Structures are given as C-alpha cells and as structure tokens.
Amino acid sequence: MTFAEKIGASRHRSPRRDGFMPKLVTMLGQGYGLADFRADAVAGLTVAIVALPLAMALAIASGASPEKGLVTVVVAGFLISALGGSRYQIGGPTGAFVVVVANVIATHGYDGLLLATLMAGAILVFAGVTKLGSFMRYIPEPVVTGFTAGIAVIIFSSQVKDFFGLDLAHVPAAFVEQWKALIGAAASLSPLTTALSASALALILVLRRYAPKVPGFLLVVLLGALLVPLLGLPVETIGTRFGGLSGAIPAPSLPQFSLTRMGELLPSALTIAFLAGIESLLSAVVADGMSGGRHRPNAELVAQGIANAASSLFGGLPATGAIARTATNIRSGARTPMAGVLHAVFVLVVMLALAPYASYIPLASLAAILMVVAWNMSEVDKFRHMLSAPLGDRLLLLSTFILTVAVDLTVAIGVGVVMAAVLFMHRMAEMAQVSQAEPEAGEEEDPRAHLPEGVEVFEVSGPLFFGAAARFSEVLEQIGQLPRVFILDMSEVPLMDATGLNALESFIRSSALRGTDVILVGLQRQPRRVMARMGVRKAAGRRVRAVRSMDQAVALAGAKVMA
Secondary structure: HHHHHHHHHHHHOOHHHHHOHHHHHHHHOOOOOHHHHHHHHHHHHHHHHHHHHHHHHHHOOOOHHHHHHHHHHHHHHHHHHHOOOOOOOOOEEEHHHHHHHHHHHHHHHHHHHHHHHHHHHHHHHHHHOOOHHHHHHHOOOOHHHHHHHHHHHHHHHHHHHHOOOOOOOOOOHHHHHHHHHHHHHHHHOHHHHHHHHHHHHHHHHHHHOOOOOOOOOHHHHHHHHHHHHHHHOOOOEEHHHHHHOOOOOOOOOOOOOOOOHHHHHHHHHHHEEEEEEHHHHHHHHHHHHOOOOOOOOHHHHHHHHHHHHHHOOOOOOOEEEHHHHHHHHOOOOOOHHHHHHHHHHHHHHHHHHHHHHHHHOOOHHHHHHHHHHHHHOOHHHHHHHHHHOHHHHHHHHHOOOOOOHHOOOHHHHHHHHHHHHHHHHHHHHHHHHHEOOOOOOOOOOHHHHHHHOOEEEEEEOOOEEEHHHHHHHHHHHHOOOOOEEEEEEEEEEEEEOOHHHHHHHHHHHHHHHHOOOEEEEEOOOHHHHHHHHHOOOHHHOOOEEEEEEEHHHHHHHHHHHHO
C-alpha cells in the first residue's frame, strides 16, 4: 500500500474504531521518515527550551520543589504525546493548576497531592472511556474566562514576595490576608532583587516584541544563573531555598491511601480532573485550528488520565495540555506527536546533565517569568470584551472571578457551573411561548382564518421542559370559557421533558373534564416519542388526537363540533 493509500484508508476508518487510537500510532502507520524525525526533533528541542524554565517556575509557585516540575514534563509530557489523541499536543504542568496544587499541599501535604493526582487520573480515564468528556464542551466561556483570570491574579500575588525580595517568612493563602502581609513587609524590599527581577521582566518583554524567536524565559534563567555566582549577588536562589536538584527520576511508588483520605481529597481530585480535561481539550481545539487537523477527544482524555496517574507515581505534579507550548510546537514545524515525545526526552537529558547548576538560578528570574505567565493567563482583552455581554453572562464572569480569588477554585467552578445552568434554563424558558394563533397576513387560504364556531387555535413554540412548563400552564389557565375543540399547534416545539409533558397532560385532562377535545398539530419526533412512551394519549382517551397538518386539524375540529 502506498503512502497516499494509507492516508486514504486512515481517513475512511470508522470513528468508533479510531476513537481511542493514539495519534502517534496513526501517524507512524502512515509512514515516518528521516525528514519527519528531523522536523520533529527541531520542534521538540524548541519546546523543551520553553518548557524547562516554566516547569521549575510553576512547581515553585505551586509550593513544590523545582525538580517536581521537571519530572512532570518528562513523565506526563512523554505519555500525553505518546498516547494522546492530538497530533501536536504538548503536555506538562500549567498555571491553571497552581492554585489547587498549592491548596492541596498546604492542607494535605505533598503525599496528599500525589493521591489526588492519581485519583484525578482515574477520573479522566473513566471520562474518556465512557465519553463523558463531551460534556466538558458545554462549560460556558464566562466561567472559563472568570476562573482563568482569577488564577492569574493569584499567581501574580504569589510572586510579589520573590519579585521584590520581601523578608516574609510565611505568606498567607487567603488573598486579602496575603496582601495585608505583603504590604506590611514592604519596608523589607530588596533593591538588588527588585532590579534583577525587573531587568528579567523587561528583557522578556523586549524580546517578545522585537525578537520573538529568541527563548526569553530560558535566556533570563541562564543569565541569572551566571550573574549570581560571578558577581556574588546576595539574592535568594533555588539552591538557598530548596538545595540542589537530584538530577534523577525517582523510582515509582504508590502514595499512601485509605478510604477516609480519598474521601477528603475527592473534591481536589475532581477539580484537577476538570481543569486537566478542559485545558487539554481546549488546547487540542486550538491546535486543530492552527493545523487544520482533528483531534480524538476520548483518546486525549484517556491519555491525560494515564499521564497524571503516572506523574503521581513518580512524584510529579498534575499535568495537562499546554496551549502556549502546543502552539510553539506547531510553529516550530512539528509533523507528528513524536515532537512531544522528543521534547520530554530533551528535558530529561538536560535534567540529568545540568541539574547541579540549577541551584544558582535566582528566584527573582522565575518570579519575572511567572508574572508574564499570569498576564497571559488573565486574557485582559477577552475579560474586558465579556463585560459588554448580556447581564447574565457578566454576573457569571464576575462571580466566578471573585470566588476564585477570594474563596476557592473548587467553589468557583461549582457555583459557576450551577449559575450557568440556571441562566441557560431561564433563557430557554423565555424562548417558550404560548399564544393565540392569528391568521397570517396575506394568506387567505390559511385555514385558521375560517375556524368553525367553538374552535380555538393556540401556538406553542420553543422547548417545553421543566423551566417553561409553568409558563405553559399559566397562559392556558388564563382562558376563561373553553371552546368545544382546542387546537394546539406544536410544530415549533423541538423537545419536551417529563415536566413539560405533565403540564400538557394536566391541560388535556382538565379540558376533557369540561367537555373540550384537544387536537395536537405537527408534533416533532422527540415530543411524539416522549408522549408515546409515557402513554399520555392513551390515558386521555378519545379527548385528544394528533394530526400532521393544520388542514387536518381544522377539518377534524369541524367534524367534532358538528357531531
């Protein structure tokens, strides 16, 4: 079979058969040559250069040692690319996890984080296998933007101490208390540390504007690591806070667990799984938009679950698809998931070879990097744009943002999703209309223009579900004297649930008791199936009929009136 034939065969495979197939297997099956490997190696090296400083910085911001971030890139990054459903996905620690990871470590210790990550991995695998991940697509944009911006604010606040070199032994976790402590320690500001971090920040911003291909994050880390020992700068470094890096991948081991402890960590595990699922699928969608490809969401979720479980076994942090690193991978010319696999290998090589020198990296440089990460996460333009959205969306955005910053990420997500559901139900209920039908202008042949005496026509439009059932009942109850025959035009009702059906059945029964027949017109497939399954027409007896068209309804109504 030729290469073109292999591509054609892969395109025509059953989606069900390919649903959990890793993209790497598919791409290698289509043929993989030296030119492909060379392109993937260049892209993988480029992404590794970006991932190295970020992994250490995000680990420190999460309350863990920098080597934990590197282990996460090596283990989880490798598995996400090797087993995932996206052609270009790059996995590793991201800013979205900083808040929840820091909270879990502060409350349950690092071993608690490992167990929560392992549980989150199992949840993600379950979501992928059962295809529950498709529901993640229904999280509204204001919720995602709100908690992402809130996380950005928290990351920014967490780096103020290291950015200015404040003498503060303990930084409170609560946002308001944290800023009280930071302001109280303002007098201890270190001019040297501030100058170093400000210079690093300025260099990153200048390079992004005038030389975007230069790896600014890595450059400020390398320059900082060189200047500190050469000039003998008295600033805090990775070595002074954490000691030297081991430069080795630890042996896998299971975290301590019990049913009680798992119950305590379940909310955190659900939050980690939610964030990993949302960000990985969002990153895969962005990659599809940039490359014209199509990812496999179920395979991606399963890979994310396996990667997080493996990361916890090796002592790493939670991981997910990283949008910025994935975009860098595509722009660098990657061709297959092998680029992501190689990026993890490159990070491992650097970790093994250069770990002793990492102790010289100043925390001020890493703080500058995280300031930039926080700004990018905040998506100020999108946040500002959403403030001009309808009132419900604005309340959703601001509530999620405020709760993320002031209370807790888990609470913010829960409240945001519930508020979004209530808002959606309200809007759907507003769409449901029950009104008296009027002959359409200019259509003399409209049968409603010549209704027999004692026949009334009402139109029902929009979804007839529990949110709109009350509206249906209220409108129909306002009718004084019921006619001999009541025609309900339901051709504009796309769906009906049990509560909406109950409202309709109540109306049919009350009409029957008062001697009024009901004719239902134009039932769509879903409402018709629900009515048949629940036996409404059978229960109402001969007082209700269903016909396809208004002509049939008017003719049937006339016959009943004349009978």
